[in-house]
Amino acid sequence: MTELLGDGMARIDMGGVSKAISVALVENVAVGDFVVVHVGYALSKIDAEEAERTLALLREAASMETP
Amino acid sequence: MKYVDEYRDPELAKGVAATIAAEVDAARGYRFMEFCGGHTHAISRYGVEDMLPRNVAMIHGPGCPVCVLPVGRIDDAIRLASDPRVTLCTYADLMRVPASRGASLLKARAAGADIRMVYSTLDALRIAEAEPEREVVFLAIGFETTTPPTALAIKQAKAKALRNFSVFCNHVLTPVAMRAILAGESDEATALDGIVGPAHVSTVIGARPYEFVANEYGKPVVISGFEPLDVMQSILMLVRQINEGRCAVENQYVRAVTRDGNARAQREMDEVFELQESFEWRGLGMVPYSALRLAEAFAAFDAEKRFGIHTVAAADNPACECGAILRGAKKPTDCRLFGTLCSPETPMGSCMVSSEGSCAAHYAYGRFRDRSRARMERAAS
Numbered sequence: 001m002t003e004l005l006g007d008g009m010a011r012i013d014m015g016g017v018s019k020a021i022s023v024a025l026v027e028n029v030a031v032g033d034f035v036v037v038h039v040g041y042a043l044s045k046i047d048a049e050e051a052e053r054t055l056a057l058l059r060e061a062a063s064m065e066t067p
Numbered sequence: 068m069k070y071v072d073e074y075r076d077p078e079l080a081k082g083v084a085a086t087i088a089a090e091v092d093a094a095r096g097y098r099f100m101e102f103c104g105g106h107t108h109a110i111s112r113y114g115v116e117d118m119l120p121r122n123v124a125m126i127h128g129p130g131c132p133v134c135v136l137p138v139g140r141i142d143d144a145i146r147l148a149s150d151p152r153v154t155l156c157t158y159a160d161l162m163r164v165p166a167s168r169g170a171s172l173l174k175a176r177a178a179g180a181d182i183r184m185v186y187s188t189l190d191a192l193r194i195a196e197a198e199p200e201r202e203v204v205f206l207a208i209g210f211e212t213t214t215p216p217t218a219l220a221i222k223q224a225k226a227k228a229l230r231n232f233s234v235f236c237n238h239v240l241t242p243v244a245m246r247a248i249l250a251g252e253s254d255e256a257t258a259l260d261g262i263v264g265p266a267h268v269s270t271v272i273g274a275r276p277y278e279f280v281a282n283e284y285g286k287p288v289v290i291s292g293f294e295p296l297d298v299m300q301s302i303l304m305l306v307r308q309i310n311e312g313r314c315a316v317e318n319q320y321v322r323a324v325t326r327d328g329n330a331r332a333q334r335e336m337d338e339v340f341e342l343q344e345s346f347e348w349r350g351l352g353m354v355p356y357s358a359l360r361l362a363e364a365f366a367a368f369d370a371e372k373r374f375g376i377h378t379v380a381a382a383d384n385p386a387c388e389c390g391a392i393l394r395g396a397k398k399p400t401d402c403r404l405f406g407t408l409c410s411p412e413t414p415m416g417s418c419m420v421s422s423e424g425s426c427a428a429h430y431a432y433g434r435f436r437d438r439s440r441a442r443m444e445r446a447a448s
Contacts, residue, residue, distance in 0.1 A: 015068040022189060025215050025332045034070055036270055036323050039158070039209075040187025041216045043332065044270035044323045046070050051322035054292075055073055058300055062082025064089070 001033045001042075012037065070322070074294030075113070083299045084118035090306055097123045098258070099305055100395050102245060103265035104131030104423025105293050111428035113295035115302075117436060123302065126395040127428075129244055129350055130265055132209040133160045133421035134393055137347045138381040140237055141166040144206050147235065147374055148172065148180040154198065156191035157206040158213075159184040160421040163414055167381045188220035195224070195232035204370045205234045212267045214238045214359065215332035218339035221361065221368050233370040236360050239346065241268050242276040243357040248394060249284045251351075257396070261305040263298065264290035266320050273328025274318050281314045292320040339365055347380060349417060350393030389416035392425050399429040400437070406430060 001023075003011040008024035012035065022041045023029050035042035091097065101107055107127045110116060116125055129135050141164055148155040155172070162173040162184065176182040181201070185191050188205060195203035207217045217234060224232040245262065252258045264277055269290045277288045287308040291301035301319040308314060318324055339362060346358030361369040370376065383389060387409070388402035399405050399418070409415035411427055418424035422431070 015071075022187075022216070022219070024219055025329060025335065027331060036267060038212045038267050039216050040189055041219070043212065043215070043267060044329060047322050051070055054297075054300070054319070054322055058074075058079055058083065058296055061086050061300060061303055062079045064082075064086045 001029060001031055001035060003031060004029075010042070012042075071294060074292065074296040076296065080118060080296055080299060083296065083303060087118075087123070087299070087303050087306060088120045090303070090310065091120050091122060092310060093122065095122065097260050097306060097309065098126055099123070099261050099263055099302060100126040100128045100248070100259050101263040101291075101298070102128035102130040102241065103263075103268065104128075104134065104421065104425075105266060106263055106291065106298060107131070107425055108423050108428050109293055109295055109298055111432040114432070114436060115295055115298050116433075118299065119302065123306070126259065127392065127398075127425035128248065128262075128395060129348065129393040130210065130241065130268075131393075131418070131421055131423040131425075132213070132239070133164055134389065134417045134424045135239065135244075135348045135350060136161070136164065136208055136237055136417065137349045138166055138383060139347065139378045141172070142170070142381055143376050143378055144235060145170055145172060145175045145180075147204055147370065147376065148175050148182050150202070150374070152202045153374075154181045154183060154194060154201040154203045155206055156183050156185045156194060156203060158186075158208065160423075161206065161208065163420050164417050165384070165414060165420075188216045192220050192223055192229070192232065195229050196227070199231055201231060202373075203232050204374075205232070206237070207234050208237045210239060210241050210265070210268050211271045211332075211336070214340065215271060215329075215335050218335040221339050221365050222335070224368055225365065233368050233373050234361065235370040235376070236340070238340065238359040239348070240357050240359070241265060241272065242279070243354060244348065244351065245277070245280060247348075247351050247354050247357070249280065249286070251394065259286060259395070260309055261287040261289070261314075263301050263305070264288045264316070266291060266293045266297070266323070269318075269320065269324040269328065271329050271332045274316050274324060274326045275328070277316045281316055285314050287314040288316045290316070290318045290320050290324055292323070338362070347378075348393075349383065350390040384415050387416035389418045389426070392418055399426040399433075402426070406434060
C-alpha cells in the first residue's frame with residue numbers, strides 16, 4: 001500500500017501497477033502494509049512474521065530429503 | 068512481487084516434492100479436492116500435479132463462481148439486459164458463459180444490449196451516479212470473497228440515495244457447497260481423503276467454518292495460499308494428517324487467514340444479506356440455504372424485486388459434463404466435447420470459460436502435460 005486516499009480508499013502498487021482500491025473492509029491499514037486484494041477490495045493484511053514462519057517451514061520441508 | 072515470488076521458488080518446490088514422495092504410503096491412494104478454482108488454476112499453471120507421486124490425485128472442486136451459476140440465471144441476466152432502460156454491469160468472465168439456445172451476454176451485447184464489464188462494484192456505482200437516467204444493475208456472483216464488496220456497494224447506494232442502482236444477487240456459500248459434496252459421496256473408491264481449503268474465501272470467513280468437515284466427516288482440511296509452494300505444503304500437511312490418522316482443520320495460509328476471519332467483512336455481509344431457502348448450482352442441483360439474497364432493509368436495491376425476475380430452470384447442453392466435473396466425479400478429459408467442440412474460444416460449458424474453471428485450466432496447461440506424459444511412458448516401455 002503506497003498511499004491512503006481517504007474515504008475508505010487507498011493506492012496500491014501491484015508489481016509495478018498502481019491502482020486505487022477500497023480498504024473499507026480491513027481495519028488499521030497503513031502505508032507499507034501488504035494486503036490481499038480481490039475485485040478491488042482489500043480483504044486481509046499480510047502478516048509479515050507468519051509469512052516468514054511459513055517460508056521457514058517450507059525450507060525445512062524441502063531440505064528433509066536432500067542429502 | 069513480495070509475498071508472491073518466494074512462494075514460486077522452483078528449487079524449494081523440488082525439495083517439498085521429494086519430501087511428499089518420501090512420506091506417502093505407497094500401499095494407498097490419496098484423493099484431495101482443491102475446492103477453489105484459484106487453486107485449480109495454480110495447480111494446472113505451475114504443473115503441481117507433475118511433481119506429485121502417482122498415488123496422490125487432485126480432484127477439482129466447485130469453487131469457481133462462473134462455473135456453478137446455472138443456465139437459468141444467465142438467461143435472467145440476458146433478459147434483464149435486453150430491457151432498453153437497463154445497463155447491466157458484470158465481471159468480465161461471465162460474458163462468454165453459454166446460456167440457453169446458444170445465447171451469452173457477449174452476444175446480447177453485440178445485439179445492442181447495454182452490458183458493461185467492471186472490475187469492481189465501485190465501478191458499477193460510479194456508472195449509476197454518472198448516468199442517472201439509466202437503470203444500472205450489478206450482476207453479483209461469487210463466494211464470500213465478492214460478497215462483502217457487493218454489500219458495501221449496496222450500503223453506499225443506500226447512503227447516497229441512488230435510485231437507479233440495484234443488484235441481481237447470486238452470491239453463494241462455500242461451507243454449504245462443501246457439505247453438499249461430502250454428503251453426496253456414495254462410493255468408497257472415489258471418496259475424498261481431504262480438502263485443500265480456499266485462500267481468499269478463508270481470509271473472510273476464517274478457518275472455523277470448515278471444522279464440520281473434520282468433526283462430522285472425519286476428513287482433514289488444510290487452508291492453502293494460492294501460490295504453488297503454498298499448495299504443495301498444504302498437500303504435505305494433508306498427507307501427514309492422514310498418515311498419522313488425524314483429521315483437523317489446519318491453516319497453511321497463516322499469513323492472511325485467522326481462525327475467525329475478517330469480522331468487519333462478516334458484519335457487512337450479515338447486515339445486507341439473508342439466506343435464501345434454496346438455490347440451484349450447476350453440478351450440485353438445488354442446495355438448501357446455500358445462497359444469499361438482499362435483506363428486507365435493502366429490498367429496494369434488489370433487482371429481482373425491481374424487475375420481477377422469476378427464474379426458470381434451464382438445462383445444460385446434454386453432452387456437456389460440467390455438472391459431473393464440478394462435483395469432482397469426472398475429469399475434463401472424460402467429456403467428449405473437451406478440446407473438440409468445446410474450447411475457450413467457443414465454450415459449450417461454463418467450466419471452459421473462466422480461467423478458474425477445470426476445463427479451461429486443463430485446456431490451457433494440462434493437455435500438454437498429458438501429451439508429454441504419454442510420450443514419456445511410450446519411450447519408457
